[in-house]
């Protein structure tokens with residue numbers, strides 16, 4: 001666990017400067033260790049780990065979740081402020097922005113209006129899970145009764161308002177269909193060695209380092225080319241996404257290089273990984 005104590009004094013000062021005044025934590029307080037995973041095709045990759053307080057709103061966690069999809073959608077002018085956590089049977093919707101959509105509404109409507117269909121669907125999911133569990137010889141612990149789902153507003157819901165399970169896997173969905181697994185890995189009382197300033201939470205204790213270089217121009221897309229001693233940029237080496245590279249170095253992308261490339265004395269290469 002990272003606490004302010006483990007930071008050097010310079011980092012500590014910068015950290016506190018960035019978060020402004022000290023707001024003392026009120027005892028007794030609960031600290032939750034939350035993991036956020038990126039869902040890949042075959043596996044899940046832990047992207048972040050954070051310490052969040054029981055008294056905090058779920059939106060405070062959402063605002064600390066870093067996902068590149070947010071940046072891409074912003075750049076494309078299609079940023080969607082909507083998002084939700086599905087925790088146990090509760091959909092926690094972020095409706096702070098007037099343009100945000102309540103994603104849970106059509107689902108809850110479906111439960112109300114097509115109850116038989118919903119029950120049949122639920123039973124088939126339960127049967128599938130039971131089969132899996134029987135294969136693992138863990139016995140049957142899943143109820144076949146359709147759970148009652150409800151919706152709350154993320155910005156009005158504290159962590160302590162919810163029923164949470166340690167190692168329970170919950171869903172975070174944003175930008176329409178970008179999904180992440182959220183796991184409550186640990187829950188404990190706050191300790192004097194923890195940061196005592198309410199404002200510094202959620203504290204990011206782990207952040208996945210990107211394995212690939214990003215384009216130095218747009219800072220969004222993965223770099224595909226690199227240049228050395230490039231007269232068109234101050235960065236050396238400089239990494240480029242294909243389009244950004246052509247925009248900078250080619251007068252006309254269709255015809256290939258005409259003007260600039262003749263003057264382009266530097267070295268460029270595709271990134272081989």
Ligand SMILES: [Zn+2]
Pocket residue numbers: 067068069070174178179180
């Ligand atoms: Zn995402």
Ligand SMILES: [Zn+2]
Pocket residue numbers: 215216217218219220221240241244
């Ligand atoms: Zn770029």
